[in-house]
Amino acid sequence: xxxxxxxxxxxxxxxxxxxxxxxxxxxxxxxxxxxxxxxxxxxxxxxxxxxxxxxxxxxxxxxxxxxxxxxxxxxxxxxxxxxxxxxxxxxxxxxxxxxxxxxxxxxxxxxxxxxxxxxxxxxxxxxxxxxxxxxxxxxxxxxxxxxxxxxxxxxxxxxxxxxxxxxxxxxxxxxxxxxxxxxxxxxxxxxxxxxxxxxxxxxxxxxxxxxxxxxxxxxxxxxxxxxxxxxxxxxxxxxxxxxxxxxxxxxxxxxxxxxxxxxxxxxxxxxxxxxxxxxxxxxxxxxxxxxxxxxxxxxxxxxxxxxxxxxxxxxxxxxxxxxxxxxxxxxxxxxxxxxxxxxxxxxxxx
Amino acid sequence: xxxxxxxxxxxxxxxxxxxxxxxxxxxxxxxxxxxxxxxxxxxxxxxxxxxxxxxxxxxxxxxxxxxxxxxxxxxxxxxxxxxxxxxxxxxxxxxxxxxxxxxxxxxxxxxxxxxxxxxxxxxxxxxxxxxxxxxxxxxxxxxxxxxxxxxxxxxxxxxxxxxxxxxxxxxxxxxxxxxxxxxxxxxxxxxxxxxxxxxxxxxxxxxxxxxxxxxxxxxxxxxxxxxxxxxxxxxxxxxxxxxxxxxxxxxxxxxxxxxxxxxxxxxxxxxxxxxxxxxxxxxxxxxxxxxxxxxxxxxxxxxxxxxxxxxxxxxxxxxxxxxxxxxxxxxxxxxxxxxxxxxxxxxxxx
Numbered sequence: 001x002x003x004x005x006x007x008x009x010x011x012x013x014x015x016x017x018x019x020x021x022x023x024x025x026x027x028x029x030x031x032x033x034x035x036x037x038x039x040x041x042x043x044x045x046x047x048x049x050x051x052x053x054x055x056x057x058x059x060x061x062x063x064x065x066x067x068x069x070x071x072x073x074x075x076x077x078x079x080x081x082x083x084x085x086x087x088x089x090x091x092x093x094x095x096x097x098x099x100x101x102x103x104x105x106x107x108x109x110x111x112x113x114x115x116x117x118x119x120x121x122x123x124x125x126x127x128x129x130x131x132x133x134x135x136x137x138x139x140x141x142x143x144x145x146x147x148x149x150x151x152x153x154x155x156x157x158x159x160x161x162x163x164x165x166x167x168x169x170x171x172x173x174x175x176x177x178x179x180x181x182x183x184x185x186x187x188x189x190x191x192x193x194x195x196x197x198x199x200x201x202x203x204x205x206x207x208x209x210x211x212x213x214x215x216x217x218x219x220x221x222x223x224x225x226x227x228x229x230x231x232x233x234x235x236x237x238x239x240x241x242x243x244x245x246x247x248x249x250x251x252x253x254x255x256x257x258x259x260x261x262x263x264x265x266x267x268x269x270x271x272x273x274x275x276x277x278x279x280x281x282x283x284x285x286x287x288x289x290x291x292x293x294x295x296x297x298x299x300x301x302x303x304x305x306x307x308x309x310x311x312x313x314x315x316x317x318x319x320x321x322x323x324x325x326x327x328x329x330x331x332x333x334x335x336x337x338x339x340x341x342x343x344x345x346x347x348x349x350x
Numbered sequence: 351x352x353x354x355x356x357x358x359x360x361x362x363x364x365x366x367x368x369x370x371x372x373x374x375x376x377x378x379x380x381x382x383x384x385x386x387x388x389x390x391x392x393x394x395x396x397x398x399x400x401x402x403x404x405x406x407x408x409x410x411x412x413x414x415x416x417x418x419x420x421x422x423x424x425x426x427x428x429x430x431x432x433x434x435x436x437x438x439x440x441x442x443x444x445x446x447x448x449x450x451x452x453x454x455x456x457x458x459x460x461x462x463x464x465x466x467x468x469x470x471x472x473x474x475x476x477x478x479x480x481x482x483x484x485x486x487x488x489x490x491x492x493x494x495x496x497x498x499x500x501x502x503x504x505x506x507x508x509x510x511x512x513x514x515x516x517x518x519x520x521x522x523x524x525x526x527x528x529x530x531x532x533x534x535x536x537x538x539x540x541x542x543x544x545x546x547x548x549x550x551x552x553x554x555x556x557x558x559x560x561x562x563x564x565x566x567x568x569x570x571x572x573x574x575x576x577x578x579x580x581x582x583x584x585x586x587x588x589x590x591x592x593x594x595x596x597x598x599x600x601x602x603x604x605x606x607x608x609x610x611x612x613x614x615x616x617x618x619x620x621x622x623x624x625x626x627x628x629x630x631x632x633x634x635x636x637x638x639x640x641x642x643x644x645x646x647x648x649x650x651x652x653x654x655x656x657x658x659x660x661x662x663x664x665x666x667x668x669x670x671x672x673x674x675x676x677x678x679x680x681x682x683x684x685x686x687x688x689x690x691x692x693x694x695x696x697x698x699x700x
Contacts, residue, residue: 010492010493011493012493013493013494034492034493034494035490035491035492035495036490056491056493057491058491079493107500107502107503107536107537108500108502110502111468111472111500111501111502111536112468112472114464114468115465115468115469115472115474118461118462118464118465118468119465119469121668122461122462122465122664122667122668123664123667124465124661124664125478127661127662127664128475128478128659128660128661130662131646131653131660131661131662132648132653132660133648134647134648134649134653136643136644136645136646136647136662137644137645137646137647139644139662140385140386141385141406141407141408142360142384142385143360143361143362143363143384143406143429143672143675143676144363144384144667144669144672145385145667146664146667147667147668147669147672148667148668148669149668149669149670150457150458150461150668150669150670150671151461152457152458152460152461152532153457163670181535182502182532182535182536183535184535185531185532185533185534185535185536186457186461186532186535187457293486294486294487294488294489295486295487296481296486296487297484297486297487298482298483298484299484303481303482303484309478310478310481310482311474311477311478311481312477312480312481312486312489314472314473314474314477314496317472317473317494317495317496317497317498318471318472318497318498318499318500319494319497319498319499319500320499320500320513321500322493322494322497325493326493
């Protein structure tokens with residue numbers, strides 16, 4: 001059997017590269033850098049006759065690239081859950097399979113979702129600034145200084161009636177459900193969600209799951225705005241969800257509520273969100289993604305907004321999760337070039 | 351019946367002041383500021399013949415003050431769970447009762463504890479700085495950029511053996527147990543604790559509680575250092591716990607572990623913690639309290655340490671919790687001046 005050529009456009013770590021190198025019959029051609037995007041000249045020189053291609057989201061998979069690879073190409077594997085960088089019809093018409101890495105990042109992103117909800121409600125962006133800028137010594141204490149809404153409930157507060165706290169979800173796939181499972185430990189009393197047929201991720205299972213609190217499908221997404229104390233944006237990106245959260249949605253939210261976006265920047269209108277924070281339509285926001293990222297400079301309205309916590313897209317960034325993503329991407333490309341079923345295949349024909 | 355004089359040294363909000371104002375027979379004398387410490391002249395002029403005194407932690411309750419109040423004084427009520435600002439023997443010898451506000455802040459601090467654990471492990475201090483300083487656009491992506499240890503477990507990662515994650519607790523009172531209850535939703539697999547007889551908070555109940563994961567009392571506090579992936583410092587302050595976490599403890603911790611201190615600054619040696627972060631003995635740290643606070647300037651070793659997230663003591667700062675604390679403080683002083691049992695009395699004779 002002749003060698004099967006697999007081109008890898010990033011050093012994705014020893015655990016994953018070992019899977020490729022230990023597979024008999026593979027000729028692995030590696031762009032050996034962790035942090036530099038593959039150079040066009042290198043890729044052009046090496047992609048010809050490749051049977052498999054393992055990429056990260058910085059590579060554009062389009063007609064030009066696939067044509068350069070030639071007719072051997074059987075599988076493209078991306079180390080990402082998003083496939084926005086891949087032109088699906090180009091793969092579909094040639095019968096090239098696409099591998100991706102869903103599910104393994106569910107827990108890492110759910111962790112960030114809960115963390116951002118806590119940070120946004122507790123004014124942590126401002127609190128960190130005060131400490132970092134040396135303003136703690138002169139900070140006057142007041143009974144309600146820094147006080148935001150509490151996302152947890154307590155039986156110990158001696159309130160006349162128990163608080164109710166509703167977590168709202170735009171999109172109710174795996175990450176949303178993992179987020180809700182975490183929030184139940186904080187005493188969230190109710191969940192409200194909509195998926196509106198907009199959740200097209202083929203690997204999301206929408207089975208009825210038995211949570212220990214009431215979980216209700218909303219009549220429409222504006223009900224999520226009106227009734228939630230925390231709104232989590234956990235939809236796919238794309239045209240169908242573009243600016244789903246805009247001025248209308250944000251104005252309908254409670255003034256004590258927070259908006260959290262750990263999914264795709266395009267779902268939220270950044271200008272509207274900055275305005276909502278600035279004018280007090282909502283309490284605050286926490287985002288790991290922003291439309292147009294990474295071109296988000298220090299003059300971006302969300303960066304300048306003290307009530308908005310901004311992270312530079314680190315939702316899946318844990319050693320364990322990125323290792324699992326890299327391993328799955330390697331397993332996908334191996335299966336693809338061998339003509340076996342991919343462990344995680346994204347359907348290119350829809 | 352003659353009026354009972356209650357001196358209140360801070361505007362602690364309408365909900366609590368209403369409790370005092372609606373109580374018949376009270377003469378409420380209020381220092382009507384939310385953020386300014388009561389002036390000595392005002393207090394000297396008003397405290398004479400007070401039956402009750404409602405204070406916050408900025409007032410020192412000592413021989414001088416109690417003498418100025420005179421023999422009418424039956425109760426001091428502090429809107430805080432800590433009583434470091436109160437000289438207990440001074441109250442004990444006069445039979446003056448002390449009210450405080452435990453329990454109601456349990457959930458707010460447990461929320462911050464989990465948030466700090468996530469922030470410390472996920473390099474959030476550095477991530478926020480990059481976004482704030484406009485460095486996101488030029489940030490190179492790499493598979494393991496920003497990657498820290500994941501505090502949650504996942505069945506979806508396809509690992510050959512399931513991960514185990516141990517949460518360690520120095521002190522295992524209400525806040526520790528509320529923190530653990532939240533962490534179970536993240537998939538923590540084991541908890542290890544020590545209270546070493548050092549937990550002297552009279553309102554902590556050390557009943558055996560049935561958690562859904564194994565919870566083990568450690569042989570000694572160094573076992574917590576050696577075996578935990580996250581260490582939560584949730585002890586009282588004071589001499590018995592002074593610098594309990596120092597170089598020896600930190601050097602025994604795992605290099606992937608994080609240290610979280612939401613309780614009292616004096617328990618942790620700040621210089622040792624900064625060194626531990628800087629030299630990689632541990633992965634990182636998250637603290638809401640620092641020894642010597644609020645005198646923590648921008649040149650403090652923990653503020654300068656990128657792997658340490660510092661918050662300016664906002665653990666109990668939520669609207670709901672501070673309202674509950676203020677109400678309880680008001681109820682304590684009312685009960686005290688009326689000679690009734692205090693809803694939350696701190697034993698002054700020990």
